Amino acid sequence: MGVGGKFWDLLKPYAKHEDPDFLRDKRVAVDLSYWIVQNETAIKTYVLNPHLRLTFFRTLNLFSKFGAFPVFVADGTPSPLKSQARIARFFRCSGVDAARWPVAEEGVSVERNGAFLKCVRECIELLELFGMPVLRAKGEAEALCAQLNREGHVDACITADSDAFLFGAQCVIKSIKPNSKEPFECYHMSDIEAGLGLKREHLIAISLLVGNDHDLRGVQGIGIDNALRFVQSFGEEEILDKLHDIGSGKAPFPQGGPKVVGSPMLLADDSSPKLRPAHCSVCGHPGSKRAHSKSSCQDCHPSGGKGCMKKPNGFRCKCTCCDREREARQLKRHENWYTKVCEKIAREQNFPNDEIIEMYLCNDNGNITGKPSDGGSCISWQQPETDMLVDLLVFRQHWEPSYIRQRLLPMLSTIYLREMAQQTEKNSMLNGQYEFDSIQRIKIRYGHKALVVKWRRGGSSIGSDRNLCLVDDKDQKKIVEIVDESSDDSEEWEETGVHVDNEGQFVLTDEHMELVRGAFPGEVSKFLLEKELKESKRKRSRTGGSGNKxxxxxxxxxxxxxxxxxxxxxxxxxxNQGDTANRSESHDKEIKNTSTSPLPKSVRRRLLFK
Incomplete structure (x- = not known):
C-alpha cells in the first residue's frame, strides 16, 4: 500500500532502529486500518475475532509497556480515484484481461466491503471503552495521521502506508514487535532529505511516475530508479511545474539544460568545445609520440628523463581538454536519457493528475479543533470503563472475566502511577482496591527492564468503585488456574496475577523503573540501596579468608x-598412613600379649584369627 515500485526499499537505508523507550511519554497516531488488515499475518491459527484480539493486546502493550499515548485514526469515505484503483487491483489479482476491466463511474465513491467496516466499528467500540481518543478522517487515515504529526499534535505515526510521507508526516514507524529484542524501524523525514535530497513534493512526483494507491499505472516504462534520478534534477519548488510542462508537450529542457547529478556542468558559452589535441600512444599524455621521442614527456619525467612510461590499464588523461570531452559525453548521455523519459511522460493522458496532487497537499483531512500550543486540541485520554470492557469481551471473545481483568491490570497500574507522579491522584489506592506494598525484584524479559511491583489488597476499600473493580469475589477460584486461550503470544508481554498467602491477597505487575520512581521515589531508592548492599555482601563472602575457603x-x-x-x-x-601404622602397632602388641599369655595353644589360635 502507498507508493509503488518498491518505495520502502528506497527509504530503508535511512531508517533508524529505535528502542522501546523512544515512545515513552510520546503521543503517536495509529492507522487503525493497518492494524485490522494485519490480523491475517499476525494470527497463525484460527481464533475468534482476530481483529478485536489484536487491537486489545496491542493497545495494552503500546500504553503500558511502551508508555505511549496512542491516538487512533479510522478511514473515512474513500475518494473516487481510490475506489477505481481498488477495482483495478481486484481484477488484476483475479487474472482478468485489462481490456475487460469494468470502470467505475466518474465521481462515484465505492465503500469498502461490509465485513471490513464491521471490524472497524467493533474495534472503535473497544477503543472507546479503553478511553482512547478515536478520530475519523475525511478520506485516508494515514492522511490525518500525517496532519496530526505535521501540526505537532502527535510525535510519530504508526503505519505501513508510505503515502504518509506524501501527506506530510515527519516521523513514521513502520512496524512494532512487542515481544522482540529487535528495535523497530523509524523513518524521519529529515534523514530522507539529508540522504536522498528529497522533500515532500519530490516524493509526490515519484509517486506520480511509478504509481500509487490512486493511480496504479503511473508512467509506463519508468521505475523507481529512473523516477529518483529524474526528480533529483529539479528543486522542490519547480518539480511539479516541470511535470505539468512536460505533460502538456512544452519544451522538455529547462533553461541552461537539465542538471546532471554528481558531475560538473559545461559552461553556457562552451556550446562548441575545442578540438582535442594529439596524445601520445605510449603514455597517453598530451603530445605526439614523435615529439616525446625528441624531448622527454614532462608528465612522465617532471625532473627530466628519456622515454615515456607505458600507460596502465584504465588510464584516463586528466588534462583540461579530456575532462571537458568526458563532461560533454556525459551530458549527451543524460540529455538522451532525459529526452526518453520526457517522451514517456508526454504519451500519458491527463498527466499529472491535479486531483491526486491536491489530495496529497491538502491540509484539512479531519476535524481537529485548536492547536497544541494553544491547548485547544480535542485529543484527550479518559479512564477505561472496566466493567463494560469485561462485558464486551465476554460477549465477543468468550473470555473469562477474571482473565480480562488480569490483562487490564497493567494498564490500570500505569494510569495510577502516572497520576501519583503528577500528584493528581484522588485515591491513595490502585483503583480503590490495592495499595502499594513493595518492590519484589528487577525483571528483564525480551530485553526490556522492569520492576516487579507488589500490590496488597486493602480490606476496607474493597468494591468502593464498582466501575474500576479488578477482581470479583466469585472469580477468585478461577484466577489461580487461569489459562490463556490464545494461540499467539506475540502481542502479550505482562505477566500479572492474583496470589493468596498467609499475609493476605496481593497482585504483581511489571512496571517501568522510571515510572515507579516518579510515583514512589523513596521506595525505589530504598530497594536499589538494599540490592546494592546485598551484592556487596555477596562479593565480600566470595573473597573471604583463605583459611576456610x-x-x-x-x-x-x-x-x-x-x-x-x-x-x-x-x-x-x-x-590414612598414620592410622594404618597405629593399627598395625596395636595389632602386634595384641599378638605379643596373646603369645605370652598362659592360655592353651588352640585358644590362642582362635584369638589370632578372630
Whole structure:
C-alpha cells in the first residue's frame, strides 16, 4: 500500500532502529486500518475475532509497556480515484484481461466491503471503552495521521502506508514487535532529505511516475530508479511545474539544460568545445609520440628523463581538454536519457493528475479543533470503563472475566502511577482496591527492564468503585488456574496475577523503573540501596579468608582448584598412613600379649584369627 515500485526499499537505508523507550511519554497516531488488515499475518491459527484480539493486546502493550499515548485514526469515505484503483487491483489479482476491466463511474465513491467496516466499528467500540481518543478522517487515515504529526499534535505515526510521507508526516514507524529484542524501524523525514535530497513534493512526483494507491499505472516504462534520478534534477519548488510542462508537450529542457547529478556542468558559452589535441600512444599524455621521442614527456619525467612510461590499464588523461570531452559525453548521455523519459511522460493522458496532487497537499483531512500550543486540541485520554470492557469481551471473545481483568491490570497500574507522579491522584489506592506494598525484584524479559511491583489488597476499600473493580469475589477460584486461550503470544508481554498467602491477597505487575520512581521515589531508592548492599555482601563472602575457603567450597559442593585438591589429598593420605601404622602397632602388641599369655595353644589360635 502507498507508493509503488518498491518505495520502502528506497527509504530503508535511512531508517533508524529505535528502542522501546523512544515512545515513552510520546503521543503517536495509529492507522487503525493497518492494524485490522494485519490480523491475517499476525494470527497463525484460527481464533475468534482476530481483529478485536489484536487491537486489545496491542493497545495494552503500546500504553503500558511502551508508555505511549496512542491516538487512533479510522478511514473515512474513500475518494473516487481510490475506489477505481481498488477495482483495478481486484481484477488484476483475479487474472482478468485489462481490456475487460469494468470502470467505475466518474465521481462515484465505492465503500469498502461490509465485513471490513464491521471490524472497524467493533474495534472503535473497544477503543472507546479503553478511553482512547478515536478520530475519523475525511478520506485516508494515514492522511490525518500525517496532519496530526505535521501540526505537532502527535510525535510519530504508526503505519505501513508510505503515502504518509506524501501527506506530510515527519516521523513514521513502520512496524512494532512487542515481544522482540529487535528495535523497530523509524523513518524521519529529515534523514530522507539529508540522504536522498528529497522533500515532500519530490516524493509526490515519484509517486506520480511509478504509481500509487490512486493511480496504479503511473508512467509506463519508468521505475523507481529512473523516477529518483529524474526528480533529483529539479528543486522542490519547480518539480511539479516541470511535470505539468512536460505533460502538456512544452519544451522538455529547462533553461541552461537539465542538471546532471554528481558531475560538473559545461559552461553556457562552451556550446562548441575545442578540438582535442594529439596524445601520445605510449603514455597517453598530451603530445605526439614523435615529439616525446625528441624531448622527454614532462608528465612522465617532471625532473627530466628519456622515454615515456607505458600507460596502465584504465588510464584516463586528466588534462583540461579530456575532462571537458568526458563532461560533454556525459551530458549527451543524460540529455538522451532525459529526452526518453520526457517522451514517456508526454504519451500519458491527463498527466499529472491535479486531483491526486491536491489530495496529497491538502491540509484539512479531519476535524481537529485548536492547536497544541494553544491547548485547544480535542485529543484527550479518559479512564477505561472496566466493567463494560469485561462485558464486551465476554460477549465477543468468550473470555473469562477474571482473565480480562488480569490483562487490564497493567494498564490500570500505569494510569495510577502516572497520576501519583503528577500528584493528581484522588485515591491513595490502585483503583480503590490495592495499595502499594513493595518492590519484589528487577525483571528483564525480551530485553526490556522492569520492576516487579507488589500490590496488597486493602480490606476496607474493597468494591468502593464498582466501575474500576479488578477482581470479583466469585472469580477468585478461577484466577489461580487461569489459562490463556490464545494461540499467539506475540502481542502479550505482562505477566500479572492474583496470589493468596498467609499475609493476605496481593497482585504483581511489571512496571517501568522510571515510572515507579516518579510515583514512589523513596521506595525505589530504598530497594536499589538494599540490592546494592546485598551484592556487596555477596562479593565480600566470595573473597573471604583463605583459611576456610576450601571448607566453604567443600561444604557447597564446589569443585576445588588443582592446588587445593592435591594439598587436601596429600593430607588425607598422610592421615590414612598414620592410622594404618597405629593399627598395625596395636595389632602386634595384641599378638605379643596373646603369645605370652598362659592360655592353651588352640585358644590362642582362635584369638589370632578372630
Amino acid at each position: 576450601s571448607e566453604n567450597l567443600k561444604s557447597r559442593g564446589v569443585q576445588l582448584s588443582i592446588t587445593e585438591f592435591y594439598r587436601s589429598s596429600k593430607m588425607q593420605v598422610s592421615a
